[in-house]
Amino acid sequence: MPASAKPFIFICGADDFLVSREGKARYDEIAATITDEFSREIINGTANNVAEVEAAVNRFRDSVQTISMFGDRRLVWLKDVTFLADNQTGRAESTLAQVDNLREILAANNPGQVAILITAAPIDKRRSFYKWCEKNADFTLCGGDSSDKNKPEAFAPIVTAEAQTLGVTFGANALPLLLAKIGLNTRLLIEEVHKLANYLNDGETVIEEAHIAELTPNIAEGDFFEATEAFFSGNLQRTLDAIHRHFFNGGDARPLISSLQGRNRLLLQIRALVHAGDLRMGNYGIDKSSFEKLASPDSYGRHFAGVTEKTNFNLFSQNTWYLGRLASRLPSMKDLIDNQQEFLIAFEEIIRRSSEQEQVLREMTLRCLGKNA
Incomplete structure (x- = not known):
């Protein structure tokens, strides 16, 4: 073991899957050098309250201070730590006291005798313990520096x-x-x-x-996503095939029409703002600065005052990355208005022809996309 080795390994991040995967790889790497299975121990660091934090830290201390039966090097993994996050348990004074105890254990460790691995997700990077680990541990931050797990752009680098x-x-x-x-x-x-x-x-x-x-299955938006995506790509045959698969799998026309209308509403709003010169399109989609300006209470945002839920009736409730992807192929205003009328006609038609729903949507698609085929 190099004399300059850090006293412990600390792997953290916003995403528990990435952290656990990296932790498992490091654990297996070290475990391969420690043949005695009784010299390896995994301690669960998940804690829902202060009592469980105290129990985890105490068990960790006992494990680190345990001497191997044959004097060999030991390996201790404090796994899936949750009490370093910005949550009620993590902010409690008693938890912070236990974190100080944890720091003392780690600082005093001799890595030549005990290899310590800690994995934690999520983690509050504002805390002094995090900054101390950055300086004193063999430190890894998984998934980049972004902690916003609600934005697609945070996942793109990972994928x-x-x-x-x-x-x-x-x-x-x-x-x-x-x-x-x-x-x-x-x-x-x-x-x-x-x-x-x-x-x-x-x-x-x-x-x-x-x-x-x-x-790829349509997990995020349901089984009607494929047909909606195909429709707004302008590809007639692809749309007809997707509609057929939708009904072959037992789908219903109503949620599909609803999905088409929702997408069309967003595109209508984007087209109107672009046509008016208020919204700019950049090389990477919608210009974020102009979008945020329009969303302010001094501009179009005033029409949605008090509306906090995400809805396709309110363009400004949507993520700019997602809107930029939708607007990469932006139909004309005439086509979008025609679409809305066709969706209404199709909805009324399936009431009259309830046993011919697939045929109704195929006819609607041919009227909408067939003119450009």
Whole structure:
């Protein structure tokens, strides 16, 4: 063991899956050098209250101070620590006192005798303990520096990095489509990247939009997402195929029409603002500064005062990254208004022809997209 080695390993981040995966890799690496299984111990650091924090720290202290039966090096993993987060348990005075005790244990550790690994997610990076770990530990922050797990752009680097480890990249519009279909779930996104990479033929290294459209399930927005995405791509045959799959799997017309209307509402608002010159489109989608200005109470935002829920009736309740992806192919105002009228006609038609819902939507699609085919 090098004399300059840090007294412990600290792995943290906003996403528990990434932190646990990195922690498991480091644990296995060290465990391979410690053949005695009784010299390896994993302690659960999940705590829902102060009493559980105290119990975890005390057990950790006892384990670190335990001497190996044969004098060999020991390995202790304090796993899935949750009391370092910005939550009620993490902010409690008694918890902060236990964190100080934890710091004393770590500072006094001899890594030549005991290898200590700690994994924590999420974590409050404003706390002094976090900053102390940065300086004194073998430190790893997983998932980048962003802690906002509600924004797609926070997940894009994670997915891209995973693809790079597999020797593949994403083609045009492929990554946004993957995020839209799977949603903001790291575990599912990474598993999907592995699936798509394995699907590629020998010599292929690019995951294309077509691969995702064909192979990736519509987890984030339900079974009608595929048809909505296809419709607004302007691809007639792809839309007809998606509608057929929707009904073949037992789908109903009403949620599909609702999804189409919702997307159309957002595009109508974007088109109106762009046409008026109020909203700018940049190289990477919607210009965020102009969007935020329009959302202010001094501008269009005043019309939505008091509205806090996310809805497609309010453009400003949506994420700019998501809107930029929608607006990458922005129909004309005439086409959008025609769409709304066709959706209404289709809804009235399925009431009269309830047993022919698929045919009604196929006819609607041909009227909307057939003119441009």
